[in-house]
Every structure is written in structure tokens, then in C-alpha cells.
Amino acid sequence: MIGHDRTGVQPGEGIVARFGAVAAAIGPGPDAFTDPLLDLLAEPAAPVELLWSVAALVASRRPDVPPFVLLVGDREDRRVVRYGTARVLFDGAEPGSGDVWTWREDPVPAGTHTVALTVVDGPVTPHPHTNLRDGTSRGTGLVLQVDGGGPRVPTPPTKPAPPRSPGAQPVASQAGFAPVTPAHPLDEPTPALGRGAPVPAPPISEVVPGDTVVLAADLLALESADGRRIPLDRDYVIGRNPRQDPSVTAGSASPVRVPEDDNLVSRVHAFVDVRGDAVVVRDSASANGTFFARPGDREWTRIGREPVQLALGWSIRIGRQVYTVVGKDSG
Template sequence: MPGPGLVTRAGALLAVAEPAGAEELLTLVQRIAADGGDGSDLVRRVAELFPAGELSCAVAGPTADGDLAVLVCGHATAEVDGRHEQVRLTGPGPAARVVAGPVTAVQLRLPEAGAPHPLARLDAGVVGAAGLSVRFGAAPQPPDEAPKPFQAVLLVPGFAPPLAPAEPVADTEVLVEGVDCKNGHFNDPALRYCQRCGIAMHQLTLVSRLGPRPPLGVLLLDNGMTLRADADYVVGRDPGRDPDVAAGRARPLRIADSYGGISRRHLRVKLSGWTVRVVDLGSANGTYVQGPGADEAPRVPAGGAVEVRPGAKIIFGRRWLRYESHRNP
């Protein structure tokens, strides 16, 4: 990512830093890479080196368990796509996190970083740049195909032919009715623009089909933890007791509460089609949803479901979750 800064790669270790004062960090990365390249060691040593976040930097490296250790200081930012979650770390820090692997993508950047160039690569060494973007295990992109002739079709509401038998869907995937943009990305029929490539959808004639539902965004917990909105979550002090969690139909999100405001099974974040809803599970102190930009947070009726729009907060006890998504029907 172009910009005023320094980017280094030593083995599997990655680092981005502002130029002033970066020499000691770059030397440390090289030394740890020569000793085996343990990401946990890198994160610990950088935190000791800049205990007050004096240098704007971000570092990342694999651990012995196959996870990824990440740390940010100052004005740097790190974003990681892990096995169960999307993590975003910001300073001033030092803020560190170990993200469960396998990790599919990492982005480390300074505030001035520009867009990544698809042809730029760094096998090793140090270059002048303000950020880096890495995708692991990505297959090479096929060459552009010749444009296909225009074929007019009608959008028939409710018509969704099943997937072909040659394309089996895993039991954990949820099938929803959606449409493809002209680049083949599966989308919510209500979207005006493709959620992946940004191409206009409202000017196309589209036909709906059934397909695996992509993640609908992320859930950001008040402590900075980020969870991918690709399945239901049961939230509470002891969500493992929920029958749907035990049956694998929902994931548990255990929330510590020292004030007694959260029930054992407090609420459920439920994905219904392309919509995110919250259901109060009969909690003692209630669940509240504050819409984006709203001053008030109405209570969710016990057992009732309330739609959660992108930017809205789900408040329970003294804790909250915020639903974030680029989807904007």
C-alpha cells in the first residue's frame, strides 16, 4: 500500500511502521525471524519495546499452534480474517490479539496508506510503503474472458431453481434466495450495488436462485472483539446450556458480567434470510435495540424478534453488541 512508511517481511513475519524510529523495530523483526520466526515472541518483544505506543506500527506472525499473533501501536490498524472471526485492532495500544487459524487474510496499515496495487509483492526485505495486504491460499485469478453477448431475462419474484447436484452444499451452509451481479457475485435481491465488487445492481435484469448465504457483516462487542455474522449466536453468561447451541444450530457467546445484569441465556442474534434479528430469551433485565443515530433504545419483547439494521446497538445489562455491515438495501 503506497504511502509514507516502511513495510518489511522476514520469513513469515510482517511489519509496518512510520519511518521515524523504525530502525529498532526492523532489526527486531529480522532477529526473531532468524531465531525461528515465532509471532507470539514478536508481539511480546514489540510491546516491551514500545510500552506506551510511541511508534505507530503493526506487526503480525504465526504462532507455534498455527494461529496468528497481531499487535498495533500508535495510529496503526490491523485487520485479520480468522477461522471464526474478523478482528480489527487500533492503537494507541499496544493492542495485541492471537487470532485462531487458519487465517485467510491480513491487512496492516498506517493512516496514510493508499489502495494496494494488485501487481506489487514483497518476498522479503524492506520497502517504502504505508501498509500491506496479504491473502493466504488464494488461487490465481483467471485471465479476463471475452465479454458475453447480452441476454435479456426477467426477474420472476419467488422463482429460485435449486442448485445443480454437481455443486453440493455443506450441511452448515444456509441456502437463501438471491441474485448474481454481472461478475457472478451472489447478493441480496434488495441491494442496489453488489456487496463485493460494488457494481450497480438496479440497472440489471436479474433472475433469482438459491445459493449459500454469505456473511451478513460482523458483530462488534464493546471490548473490541469482532465476530462474523454468518450464523446464529446465543449470548449470555452460560449460553452452552441452550439446546440450539448443544445441537450445533447456534454458536455460544459467553459474556462475563460482574453486575448481575446478564442472564445465563440472555438473547439470540438470529439470521433469517438476509436479515439480522435479535430475540430476547426471557432475560431478567431485558434486551434493547438502539437504531443507528437514535437516542432511544426500545426494549425487545420477551420471545419477540426485532430487526437489527447496520449500525444498530444491541444492549444487554451493561454490555452491548453493534451490528456492522456494508450491506445497505
């Protein structure tokens, strides 16, 4: 796992990226390679499966593949993969390259404190006022602080969830997280928003100006219908091509790509802002709108000019994709 210290960006023409424990530097090149590569890196996957997917992408795009270098894996087994003229430095020392026809894979040596990834020659000098936490930015290299490896720290056992009262409906349940009871009890069955098989969207009601509520402090994530979770610890841009938004390019927000073939989702569709214990969603003046629903609602409410704060159990709909606010039990 990459440490919590600064992840400096080396300025230049290229793309640098960080998605959790995955980091990359990509040289200038065609979008037909760079965009699908970034999509692969942003999707959660086992390191070996990720590298096989990248290898297939390289094979399908040759010879129009720019130099790139990837850092993948966990603290027990991290690897750096280099393609073309891309370089890596472990604590300032560059391993030998040799005569490589395709790409080179290097394990991160035990005890390493910094890993520098770059696609240009010379020293790797990050700008002192940069710190890429997640997402993409312009640049030709990254300098990352990493832990030094070694045995994993045992995870404390999960505290059992307290008993639920009869009739309480859990919003979400995954390994390690206790079920969450909706903010408003359900008087009768309602369609499960964002859970299980796709559900037709309920009728849309008129905009409710200023209809907001403060988010509970035990918020964990937005969860999509397929079970993927977006941790609500940073700002996000959601859309069909959210990487084009300036806040993503600058590294102050992370992209959430919603692939849809029927043009219901705009390139930059909505923004999710984390403000302390509150999560605020706002529409970007998209063509088809962003909608929200409370637990028990049978209709979606379109978000107007004013942003809306979400509470546990609330859902938002963007195109056909539904995300539900879920959290772990605080008792």
C-alpha cells in the first residue's frame, strides 16, 4: 500500500495517475491507448489480472504505444512494470534495464522508502506543492512514499452488530460491515434503490428547492447496483468522461466513469463534494439531470440549481446507474 506521505508530481507533457495502491506515469501518446489504460488502472482488480489486461491492451495498440511505467501490488509483493523508455528509481537508485524487447518487471526491494516513476531522462524532481492523492494529472513522473514491506499488521476482529428490531430493513451488508437501518422506517415494501437487479426508474417528481439534510457522521461510501463502493473521503466528478473536468486534471477530485451507450450520461454529469461530515451532490447542468430519493420514496426528485446534501440510505440516479449512501454501524 502506498503510504500517506506526499505523492509529488513531476511537471511535463504526459499523464500521471494514482488509484489506491496503483500508480502510473504515461508518456504523451494517442488517447486510443491512454484512455483505456487509465480505465483499466481505475478498476479494482488483482495485480496479476490487471497486468494481463494491460498486456492485451499493448498488443492490440502496437505500434502506437507510448512509454509507461506502473506500480502495482500490495506491501508484501509490489511490482513495477516498465514499457519502452520509461524508468523507475528505488530510493534514488535505478535498476539496470538490459536489452528488453517488450517490457521489464521489477519487484520493489524490501525496505524501500521512495519509488520514482518517470517517462523522461534525468533526475525525477516533483513540484514541491503537488500531492496526487487519487485520480490523474498532467506530468511526466511521480515520486511516491511507500512503506518498507514486512509482515502484515493483524486486523482486529470486527465487532458484531447489535440486534436489529423486527421489521428494520438493511440498506447494505458486506463482509466486515454491519447492516445499516434506513433513516426512515418503511411502512410497506418499496423498490430496492441501487440493490440487486436493475429496477425501472420511478416517476420523476418536481424539484424540491432547498430540500437538504445533514449527513450522519458514520457515512462510509456510495454503493452502486453491482456492489462497487466509492469511499466518501474526497470529492468526485461523475460522468461518461469525467477526466476532462479541470478538478480531476488538477488532482483535487477523483473521476467516476459511468459507461452508457444510450447517451443518458453527460461527459461531466454531476459532482459529489465531501464537506466534513456532509456529502453534497450537485448537477453540472447535464442534459438528462441528476436525481435523488429517500428511503421509502416511490418517486425520484430532480436536483435543481441548488446542491443537495445526502443522508444514509438515500440514493442518487445518474442515467440508469443508481448509487446508495451506505455506512457501517456506529453502535
